Amino acid sequence: MTVLSLSKALNEGMRKAMEDDPKVLIMGEDVGKLGGVFRVTDGLQKDFGEDRVIDTPLAESGIIGTAIGLALRGYRPVCEIQFDGFVFPAADQIITQLAKMPMRSLGAIKLPVVVRIPCGGGIGAVEHHSESPEAYFTHTSGLRVVACSNPADAYTMIQQAIRCDDPVVFFEPKRRYWEKGDIDTSSSDWWAPFDAAKVVRRGSDATLLAYGPMVKTCLEAAAAAEEDGRSLEVVDLRSLNPLDEAVIMESARRTGRVVVVHEAPVYNGFGAELAARVTEQCFYHLEAPVLRVGGFSTPYPPSKLEEHYLPDLDRVLDAVDRAFGF
C-alpha cells in the first residue's frame, strides 16, 4: 500500500496503462512538459516521449476529433480537457462523432477514447472553471460516463476506462485532486467493474446518492448525522451511464428515504433521473419523496459566492431533515 493523492493516483493509473499497452496515448493542452495544469500527467512525456504524450494545439474540438482518428488507426487516446467549462467546443465531436460512429459502422469499428474532464467547483476559480456538465453527456447515447471520488477508485477506474472499448467521459473532482488515500499499486485485482456503484458507508435511516466531489461531502454529513442519532447510508454511484441500479434500489428499499446530491443545477440535473428511477422502482418502499440537493438554476457564481452555491454538509442535512418531515 502506498499513500497517493487523487491526482497522483490518476497519474500512476495512466502510467500503468501506458506500460501495459503501447497503443495508449495521452493528448491535450499542456499535458507534456508542464504535466497538465493540475499535474495529472506529470512526468509522462519525459518517460514515454512526445509521440505518446502529445501537447496539442489549443483547440478542444481538434483534440477529440484527432483522437477519434487515432482510435480508428488502433490507438487508445486519453484526452485531457483542461477545465469543465472548455469542453463545449469539443461537444460536437463528442456527441455527433465519438458517441455515434461505432453504431454508424454497425459495430465494425470501436472508439476506445477516454475524455478526462476535471469538474466541479470549490477551488476559488474564475468563470468557466467550476462547472458540472455531466448531464449533457449522460444524455448522449454511446458514451459511458463515470466519476471517481477518491484516490483508490481514481487509480483503478482510469485504467478500466482506458481498457474499455467504448468511449468514456471521465469526470475528475478537481477540488479533491489533493486528497490522499491508500492505494495498492502492486495489484491489478480490481474489486469491481468501473460501472459498479459502491456503498461507501452503511446506514439504515436514509440513503445519500452522490458521485465525484460530493461523495466526501455526503460522508461528512453522514458522520455529523450519526451524532444526532441518524444513520445515513452513502452510495458512491461511480458510473452515471450506465447506472448500477441494483445497488441503488436495494439501498433505497432498505432505508425508505433518498436524497440525491450533486453540484450541478438541480433543474434537469442528473438527480432528476435518479429521483425518477428510484420512485418508479421503489414507490411502495419510500417514506418520503426523493429529494435533491444541488446547484441553483443560475450560472456558476463568482468564487466569493461559491460556498453558498455548492451543496455542503448543512444543505445535505437540511434535505435529510425534510425527508424525515413527510
Add this chain to the structure above:
Amino acid sequence: MTLDASRGAQQEAPPELVQLLTPEGERVEHPDYDVDLTPEEVRSLYRDLVLVRRIDLEAVALQRQGELGIWASLLGQEAAQIGSGRALTDSDMAFPTYREHGVAWCRDVDPVKLLGLFRGVNHGGWDPQEHNFHLYTIVIGSQTLHAVGYAMGIQRDDASAATIVYFGDGATSQGDVNESFIWASVFNAPIVFFCQNNQWAISEPLEKQTRIPLYRRASGFGFPGIRVDGNDVFACLAVTRKALEAARTGQGPTLIEAFTYRMGAHTTTDDPTRYRVASELEAWKLKDPIERVKAYLFKNELADQEFFDSVDEEAAQLGADLRRRCLALPDPQPLDIFEHVYREPHALIDQERAQFAGYLEGFEK
C-alpha cells in the same frame, strides 16, 4: 508591406488552374504535373466516370420514386472523385463527406451499400477498414479532424501510407476544417485535403464563404495549396498522386482545390432554380468531365464505337442491378435499434431492449 498595400495584394494574381485535358478533349502540358496513361488506363477512367454517373442517376430516380428518403448527387463532380480516388493506393485511407460515391467506387465499396443510409435502413453499411474508405459523415467538416488523427497514427506506425479527406467549399468555413489544417501543419501529418469546390453550399455561393481562392488558404497554415480543374480527370489524378506521394514521404499536407460545379441540386430535397441562374449551368455543361475524355479517346482513336456502346451497356446493367438490389434491401427489425450502441455490455441498453421486446410481444398474443 503596409497594411493598405497588403489589402490590395489580396486582389492580385488570378488563380492558376492545373489542367491537362481541355473541355474539348485536347491534351495540354503542365510544367509540374503530368500523367503517363496507357490507352487502356484512359478507357478505364472513362468507364469509371460513366458508371458512377449511372449509379448517381439511378439513385436520384430511386429517390424520386420514394425508394430513398434523400440522395446527394455527385453529378458534375465525377472527374474530381475518380481522378483523386484512382490516385490512392490500397494502403491509403480516404475520409469522405456524404457525396463521394465516385471515391467509394474506386475503393470497391458495393454501390448498394451506399444506399442504406439514404434508404433509412442503417447509418452506414460498410466496414471502413475493409475498404480503407471511412463512413459517410454528415456533420460538415467533422471528418477532416478524424483524417488528421488517422494520419498521425500512420506517422506513429511508421507506415508508408497517406490519408485523403474530402470536403466542400462550404465546409472550409467550419472550425473543424480550420483546426484540421492547423493540426496537420503542426504535426506535418501525411494528409491530402481534397476540397471539391462545386461553387455552391446548398444555396450559398462561394463568395459567402471566402474572399480569396480557397487553395490560397493553405499558405496561411504553412503548407502548399493548389487549384486543379476538377472536371479534368487527368489533372485530378496527377495532382492528387503527387500530393499523396509527398505525404507518404514525410513532406506533410497539401490542400487541393478541385474547381468544379454541382450540376444538380444539393440533395434531392433542394430546388436550385430558387437561387441560381440557368445560364451558369449551361456554361458548366460545356465543361462536362465525361465528354472531354470521350472526345480525347475519339480524336486519338484510342476507342471505337463498340467500346463506348459496351460501357453504356454495362452502365445500364449496373443501374438495373442497383435498383433491384436496393428494393431487396431488408428492412431493419425493431430491436436493431439497440444494436452496436456499445461494444461492451451496457445495463441500460439491455434493460430497454428487454422492456421493448416485452412490449412488442404483447401485440403478438
